[in-house]
Amino acid sequence: MTRSTIDQFNRRDLIRGAAMLGAGAALASPFGAFAQKGGFDDVRKAAEAGKEASVKRIRDWVALDSIAAENRNMPEGAAYMAELIKDAGFSGVQIVPTKGHPGVFGTLDAGAKRTLGLYFMYDVKQYDAAEWTSPPLDCRMVDRKGLGSVMIGRGTANHKGPEATFLAALHAIRAAGRKLPVNLVFLAEGEEEIGSPNFRQLATTPNVLAGLKRCEGIMMPTAMADLEGNATIELGAKGIIELELVASGEKWGRGPRKDVHSSLKAALDSPAWRLVQALQTLVSPDGNTPVIDGWFENVRPLTDREKALIREATRHSSEAQLKEALSFTHWIDNLSYEDAMIRLMQEPTVNIEGLVAGYTGPGGKTILPGRAVAKLDLRLVPNQTRTEAVGKLRAHLDKRGFNDVELNVSGGYDPTETSETSSLTRAEVATYRKLGVRPNLTPRLAGSWPGGTFTQPPVSVPVGRFGLGYGGAAHAPDEFYLIDSVNPKVAGLVDATMAHVEFLHMLVST
Structure with a gap:
C-alpha cells in the first residue's frame, strides 16, 4: 500500500527487502539471446506475432478501472475478467458472489498430471488525474531513457500488466499448437486494494476450494525484475x-x-x-x-537462515540508489543498510x-x-x-x-509463509537461473497480499509471485509497465511472456 512518485522506481522494490535495486549480478547474457535459451522457438514466434494483441489486451483492461474503494465498475470488472480468461482457454468460468464484490473462478484442464493455481486481482487503486502527465486510463506509450517504451496507466504495473503477460503466454502456447504442461485453477478477486475483506469467503466457496486443493502451489504473476538482471523470490509476506x-x-x-x-x-x-x-x-x-x-x-523472530538471505540480498543491491529513489537520508535509529533491511522484514x-x-x-x-x-x-x-x-x-x-x-x-x-524447498519455489529459482537471471531469495515481502488464505487450512498449499516484467509507480501518478526494453538486462513484454512459458514447463521437472 506504499505510495511512490518516483517514475522509474517500483514501490514493491523496497517492501521486497530492497533486494532488486543496484549493483546486482548482471544477466549471464542479454535478453537478445533469450530466444535461444528455452527451446520454445515456435512459442516465441507466436508471442511475437501476438504482441500487438497482448498490448491491446492490457490497454483495454486498464481502460476499465474497477476501484473497490469507490465501488466503481466492480460488476463490470468481474465480467471483463471472466471474458479474459475464457478467451485464454479456461472453462467452467464463474462469477462468484461474496458479501462484497464478486470473484472469478475457472479451470483449464490440459490432461496433465500436475496442477498450478493462479491468483489474480482485477481491482486497482484510486487516482487523481490532475497528478498524471497523461490520462491514467489512456495507456499512452512513452519512451523512458535507459529503459525503453513503457505504457502509462493505472493498474499497468499493479497488476493488470503482469497478469495480462501471463495470459499472453497461454495464448502463445495455444497458437503454437502446444499443450499446456500443467492444469490450471484460476481465482481472481476485486477487493485486494481494500484489504481483501471477503477473500476467505471466496476461496472457501465449495467448488472453488475443491479446485484450489488440487493445486501443488498458487502463483501470482508480478513484475519481479529489477534493472540489473535480478529477480526476487519471496518466501512469504506480511x-x-x-x-x-x-x-x-x-x-x-x-x-x-x-x-x-x-x-x-x-x-x-x-x-x-x-x-x-x-x-x-x-x-x-x-x-x-x-x-x-x-x-x-x-x-516469530527471523531465523539465522532468513537473516542470511537478507544479508546476501543487500550485497547485490545499492543503498545509495534506494535512498535517492525514495528521497530519504537516514534509516530508523541510524541503522546500517543490512540491519535496516533485517528490521524491515522482521518488525x-x-x-x-x-x-x-x-x-x-x-x-x-x-x-x-x-x-x-x-x-x-x-x-x-x-x-x-x-x-x-x-x-x-x-x-x-x-x-x-x-x-x-x-x-x-x-x-x-494473516501473514504468508512458503518453504524454500517447496516445488513452487524450486521451479521459480530454476527458471530464473536457466534464463540467466539472478534469483534473490528474501524471507518475506514487507508489504502484503492475501497469500495466507492459500497457505493456511483448509487450502494449505505453497504460494509465490513470479515474473520477469518491469514496472513502477504503483499506487502513484504515472504508473507504468515496460513493453519494449532497450536495457539488455531487463525483459520487455515478449521476453516476460516467454518467462512464464519457461516457468510452466519447469514446474513439471522440479
Whole structure:
C-alpha cells in the first residue's frame, strides 16, 4: 500500500527487502539471446506475432478501472475478467458472489498430471488525474531513457500488466499448437486494494476450494525484475489490517456532536485531541515501535537462515540508489543498510495512512471539529493473526479509557509463509537461473497480499509471485509497465511472456 512518485522506481522494490535495486549480478547474457535459451522457438514466434494483441489486451483492461474503494465498475470488472480468461482457454468460468464484490473462478484442464493455481486481482487503486502527465486510463506509450517504451496507466504495473503477460503466454502456447504442461485453477478477486475483506469467503466457496486443493502451489504473476538482471523470490509476506479509529462528540458524550466555533474550546472538550491522545498510546515516543499490550508475544523472530538471505540480498543491491529513489537520508535509529533491511522484514508495524479532522482547505477556518478520523494499517508478521491483533488493539484502547473511540476494520488477512524447498519455489529459482537471471531469495515481502488464505487450512498449499516484467509507480501518478526494453538486462513484454512459458514447463521437472 506504499505510495511512490518516483517514475522509474517500483514501490514493491523496497517492501521486497530492497533486494532488486543496484549493483546486482548482471544477466549471464542479454535478453537478445533469450530466444535461444528455452527451446520454445515456435512459442516465441507466436508471442511475437501476438504482441500487438497482448498490448491491446492490457490497454483495454486498464481502460476499465474497477476501484473497490469507490465501488466503481466492480460488476463490470468481474465480467471483463471472466471474458479474459475464457478467451485464454479456461472453462467452467464463474462469477462468484461474496458479501462484497464478486470473484472469478475457472479451470483449464490440459490432461496433465500436475496442477498450478493462479491468483489474480482485477481491482486497482484510486487516482487523481490532475497528478498524471497523461490520462491514467489512456495507456499512452512513452519512451523512458535507459529503459525503453513503457505504457502509462493505472493498474499497468499493479497488476493488470503482469497478469495480462501471463495470459499472453497461454495464448502463445495455444497458437503454437502446444499443450499446456500443467492444469490450471484460476481465482481472481476485486477487493485486494481494500484489504481483501471477503477473500476467505471466496476461496472457501465449495467448488472453488475443491479446485484450489488440487493445486501443488498458487502463483501470482508480478513484475519481479529489477534493472540489473535480478529477480526476487519471496518466501512469504506480511499480513495487514486496514482500519479507522474514530473519535466523536456523539460517541464520547463530551465535546460537540458537530463542528462548532473554535472559541468554544475554552469550555468544550475536543474529539480531535481525544483521538490524538489515543494514537499516542499505540507506539513508542518516536513512533517506530508498537506498544500495544501483548503485541509482540506471538511474533516469530527471523531465523539465522532468513537473516542470511537478507544479508546476501543487500550485497547485490545499492543503498545509495534506494535512498535517492525514495528521497530519504537516514534509516530508523541510524541503522546500517543490512540491519535496516533485517528490521524491515522482521518488525510488525502501526502506521498512520491518513489523519483527518475539521477543515483542511486553504487558510484557516476557526472551528472545533466534532469528529476526527485516523486511517491506520497494521503490518503483521508470523505468528500474528488478524483476529488476535484486532482484539489486542481494542483491549488496549479500552484499558486506557478510550472505549468510545470506534475501531472500524475494513479489511485484512494473516501473514504468508512458503518453504524454500517447496516445488513452487524450486521451479521459480530454476527458471530464473536457466534464463540467466539472478534469483534473490528474501524471507518475506514487507508489504502484503492475501497469500495466507492459500497457505493456511483448509487450502494449505505453497504460494509465490513470479515474473520477469518491469514496472513502477504503483499506487502513484504515472504508473507504468515496460513493453519494449532497450536495457539488455531487463525483459520487455515478449521476453516476460516467454518467462512464464519457461516457468510452466519447469514446474513439471522440479
